[in-house]
Amino acid sequence: MPRHGQAGFTLVELITVIVILGILAATALPKFVDLGSDARIASVKAVGGALAATSAMVHGKALIDPSATTVTSENVVVTLEAGYPSAARVGNMALAAGLDTADYIIRYGSATATATQPALPINSFAAIPVDVQNTPKALGCYAQYTGASRTGNAVTPPVITVVTSSC
Numbered sequence: 001m002p003r004h005g006q007a008g009f010t011l012v013e014l015i016t017v018i019v020i021l022g023i024l025a026a027t028a029l030p031k032f033v034d035l036g037s038d039a040r041i042a043s044v045k046a047v048g049g050a051l052a053a054t055s056a057m058v059h060g061k062a063l064i065d066p067s068a069t070t071v072t073s074e075n076v077v078v079t080l081e082a083g084y085p086s087a088a089r090v091g092n093m094a095l096a097a098g099l100d101t102a103d104y105i106i107r108y109g110s111a112t113a114t115a116t117q118p119a120l121p122i123n124s125f126a127a128i129p130v131d132v133q134n135t136p137k138a139l140g141c142y143a144q145y146t147g148a149s150r151t152g153n154a155v156t157p158p159v160i161t162v163v164t165s166s167c
Contacts, residue, residue: 037167040129040137040141040164040167041141041164041167043103043129044127044129044141044142044143044162044163044164044167045143045162045164047097047099047104047127047129047143047162048143048160048161048162050097050098050099051093051097051127051143051145051160052160053097054073054074054085054093054096054097054098055084055085055093055145055157055158055160057073058071058073058078058080058084058085058093058096059083059084059085059157061073062080062083062084063083066083068080073096074095074096074098076092076095076096077092078091078092078093078096079091079092081123081147081148081149081150082147082148082149082150082155082156083148083155084147084148084155084157084158085145085147085158086147087108087109087123087124087125087145087146087147087158088108088123088147089108089125091147093125093145094106094125094127099127102134103129103130104127104128104129104130105117105127105128105130105134105136106125106126106127106128107120107125107126107128107142108120108124108125109121109122109123109124109125113139116128116135116136116137116138116139117136117139118139118140118142118144118163120144121146123146123147123149124144124145124146124147125144125145126142126143126144126145127142127143127144127145128141128142129141129142129167137166137167138166138167139166140163140164140165140166140167141163141164141165141166141167142163143160143161143162143163144160144161144162144163145158145159145160146158146159146160146161
């Protein structure tokens with residue numbers, strides 16, 4: 001009877017391949033698992049979009065009645081500044097944009113930065129995402145609304161800045 005060699009893997013070869021695959025998976029996994037950062041970036045970008053949309057909607061209402069000092073948007077009275085939503089605390093822009101204080105810290109213009117909150121011009125505010133303990137994650141993760149300004153008849157529209165450098 002002729003003897004044929006067996007084809008297949010030995011146990012040592014199988015274990016070696018499994019160990020190599022395990023090492024590769026362990027080094028690649030952190031890249032794919034860091035979904036928290038991606039979620040914060042998406043959240044901050046969504047806030048920037050909400051601020052831009054709310055600003056445009058409020059400005060459109062203000063154009064209908066140029067003498068108005070307030071307009072109502074999303075059942076919130078929004079104070080106007082140069083025909084756009086005011087960035088001041090009493091302006092209610094953050095509320096009109098639907099920003100919830102359970103998800104964001106709303107920081108109004110302050111020249112002093114903290115470890116997790118940026119310094120801001122007086123005519124601005126930032127929406128900073130927080131974790132479940134209501135703590136901001138990092139200094140470079142926020143959406144900023146800088147209100148409109150008027151010089152004579154020239155109006156500079158508001159500026160929305162999205163910072164995601166350390167989300």
